[in-house]
Amino acid sequence: MAVLILADHDGSAVTQPTRSAVAAATKLGDVTVLVFGPRAAADSAAQVAGVARVLHSEDALYANGLAEPVSALLVSMAPEYSHLLAPASAAGKNVMPRVAALLDVQVISDISGVVDADTFVRPIYAGNAMATVKSSDAKKVITVRAASFDPAPATGGSAAVEAAPKGDDPALSTFLGAEIAKSERPELTAAKIVVSGGRAMGSSENFHIIESIADKLGAAVGASRAAVDAGYAPNDHQVGQTGKIVAPDLYIAVGISGAIQHLAGMKDSKVIVAINKDEEAPIFSVADYGLVGDLFKVMPEFEAELAKK
Amino acid sequence: MKLLVPVKRVVDYNVKVRVKADQTGVETANVKMSMNPFDEIAVEEAVRLKEKGIATEIIAVSAGPAACAEQIRTALAMGADRGILIEHDGVLEPLAVAKLLKAVIEKESPQLVILGKQAIDDDMNATGQMLAALMGWPQGTYASKVESEDGGLKVTREVDGGLERLQLKLPAIVTTDLRLNEPRYASLPNIMKARKKPIENVKPADLGVDVTPRLTVLKVEEPPKRQAGKKVGSVQELVDKLRNEAKVI
Ligand SMILES: Cc1cc2nc3c(=O)[nH]c(=O)nc-3n(C[C@H](O)[C@H](O)[C@H](O)COP(=O)(O)OP(=O)(O)OC[C@H]3O[C@@H](n4cnc5c(N)ncnc54)[C@H](O)[C@@H]3O)c2cc1C
Ligand SMILES: Cc1cc2nc3c(=O)[nH]c(=O)nc-3n(C[C@H](O)[C@H](O)[C@H](O)COP(=O)(O)OP(=O)(O)OC[C@H]3O[C@@H](n4cnc5c(N)ncnc54)[C@H](O)[C@@H]3O)c2cc1C
Numbered sequence: 360m361a362v363l364i365l366a367d368h369d370g371s372a373v374t375q376p377t378r379s380a381v382a383a384a385t386k387l388g389d390v391t392v393l394v395f396g397p398r399a400a401a402d403s404a405a406q407v408a409g410v411a412r413v414l415h416s417e418d419a420l421y422a423n424g425l426a427e428p429v430s431a432l433l434v435s436m437a438p439e440y441s442h443l444l445a446p447a448s449a450a451g452k453n454v455m456p457r458v459a460a461l462l463d464v465q466v467i468s469d470i471s472g473v474v475d476a477d478t479f480v481r482p483i484y485a486g487n488a489m490a491t492v493k494s495s496d497a498k499k500v501i502t503v504r505a506a507s508f509d510p511a512p513a514t515g516g517s518a519a520v521e522a523a524p525k526g527d528d529p530a531l532s533t534f535l536g537a538e539i540a541k542s543e544r545p546e547l548t549a550a551k552i553v554v555s556g557g558r559a560m561g562s563s564e565n566f567h568i569i570e571s572i573a574d575k576l577g578a579a580v581g582a583s584r585a586a587v588d589a590g591y592a593p594n595d596h597q598v599g600q601t602g603k604i605v606a607p608d609l610y611i612a613v614g615i616s617g618a619i620q621h622l623a624g625m626k627d628s629k630v631i632v633a634i635n636k637d638e639e640a641p642i643f644s645v646a647d648y649g650l651v652g653d654l655f656k657v658m659p660e661f662e663a664e665l666a667k668k
Numbered sequence: 669m670k671l672l673v674p675v676k677r678v679v680d681y682n683v684k685v686r687v688k689a690d691q692t693g694v695e696t697a698n699v700k701m702s703m704n705p706f707d708e709i710a711v712e713e714a715v716r717l718k719e720k721g722i723a724t725e726i727i728a729v730s731a732g733p734a735a736c737a738e739q740i741r742t743a744l745a746m747g748a749d750r751g752i753l754i755e756h757d758g759v760l761e762p763l764a765v766a767k768l769l770k771a772v773i774e775k776e777s778p779q780l781v782i783l784g785k786q787a788i789d790d791d792m793n794a795t796g797q798m799l800a801a802l803m804g805w806p807q808g809t810y811a812s813k814v815e816s817e818d819g820g821l822k823v824t825r826e827v828d829g830g831l832e833r834l835q836l837k838l839p840a841i842v843t844t845d846l847r848l849n850e851p852r853y854a855s856l857p858n859i860m861k862a863r864k865k866p867i868e869n870v871k872p873a874d875l876g877v878d879v880t881p882r883l884t885v886l887k888v889e890e891p892p893k894r895q896a897g898k899k900v901g902s903v904q905e906l907v908d909k910l911r912n913e914a915k916v917i
Binding site for chain 2: 424428458588657
């Protein structure tokens, strides 16, 4: 069997969620990775352990990941593959259902396990239930939950890089621009430590308390929906059922109550710390270490304590 | 222009679902059902486009059991003009829903369809993209802003790392993200008025659509339970535990 993966990259290397998709794909067959963008990103894909072949294109038509041309191309390439995969990132979730419908198959979103070539596990109801589903479609189109698969090592592979084909331009949409935050911090879905703030932060100025601790720990910054809706943190920081799914070694929830929708995005973290002034807050029911207290008192102490060795 | 807004009946977001003992699914008997929250946002956006004079008519569609009429009524009370209930008692996967919606589009010729980005029960995040594919229309998913511009649509999307802006030709598909708007509550007079608005009832067979599922659910299980840990008494103790017990910092 042969698997095609649509890669995400940061301009120079494929993302960790893409390497998680590679890890899932190696259970299914020979892995080909499709990379749009700079050559360096394609070269990084070629080094990922388990990758057999890389197809690369710098064509402007695909540079911004527009769903219409990208899915048209994937469909034209589909006959060679039994499975088409992408990480369950904003880009993958945008494109893969479109590809599936064009192929008349039901997409299988956000898988957390591979049972066999037709059978997959996926979380439903905000992760409160795990469904094992078997597909009767001839071809499988899948997005992969990164937090559920250890990423394939970034090195160890030596795949050949070949030119990707070019498909038709459906000319339905135009890319106007983007505001992508540049950050020195690790990417939320790839970070080993995540520090998240909730509604209790009270303002975007106060949210710096979270950022400052995160920088001490080399951590990524997350937020609850309430904090994002209130404008304390940008939208791409939202952790949860309808935001990002993270499973770091350490997750620190500060002033977050622990709604089902938030837990859905972080409860697979290895160690969870909750800091909340309400000892009844539901977040404590999933926390390994809970500290009851006012965050505005606790967090400065926490930062000072971290500074001591 | 005419707008179509698909609304799904789902287990209310406040309900903590329980997996059935026989592992065939989750308990939905006697559980509070509501309109999928993202679909409330979709209805709100449609109503605002009508208030701005951009939309002329809003049709709310729901596919599922007869009880979906409740969610259509909610959409009508928020400001949709009429409803279509595609009645079906079995499982409807996003591909089947997209095919049903395509059949409705071919009859009604809307210029814009606004869906939720994901239903909070099955969390597939697929129907809008699949419908766009079947129609050969452009898609603006995870929208946080929709503007009518140059005979098309300018859509701001929530993506990993920030925001992105696209220009779409019409007709088009938009799916809503949380920050697009804050849905209104229907007023009592509007709830009364909604009772008189028409809901057409059709069956998948009337639309000529085969809705046979492609996925078989082999089992549904509880995820591994997380044990609540301990409370620590001070920041010093917390940092000590993280360093020396959990060894994560
Ligand atoms: C369709 C839908 C999708 C959603 N998706 C998501 C999602 O993806 N992610 C998400 O997070 N939410 C999501 N939500 C929202 C979710 O239901 C909650 O509303 C949200 O998570 C609450 O955020 P919070 O914990 O920051 O705020 P609150 O629930 O208001 O909690 C604030 C907490 O801070 C504590 N606190 C207050 N002051 C202090 C202080 N000085 N020191 C210490 N603690 C303090 C309080 O005790 C409280 O526990 C979604 C909701 C819906 C309907
Ligand atoms: C184990 C299991 C058992 C199930 N059993 C049943 C069952 O017995 N009966 C049943 O009906 N379903 C059942 N379902 C749910 C069904 O499979 C899902 O409704 C379907 O897969 C659609 O996925 P989604 O709602 O996540 O779509 P998404 O793609 O996440 O939905 C996105 C948007 O599409 C629109 N949309 C989606 N569905 C509809 C709809 N039906 N009508 C109008 N608009 C819609 C809405 O605008 C929605 O916001 C079951 C699911 C599982 C996992």
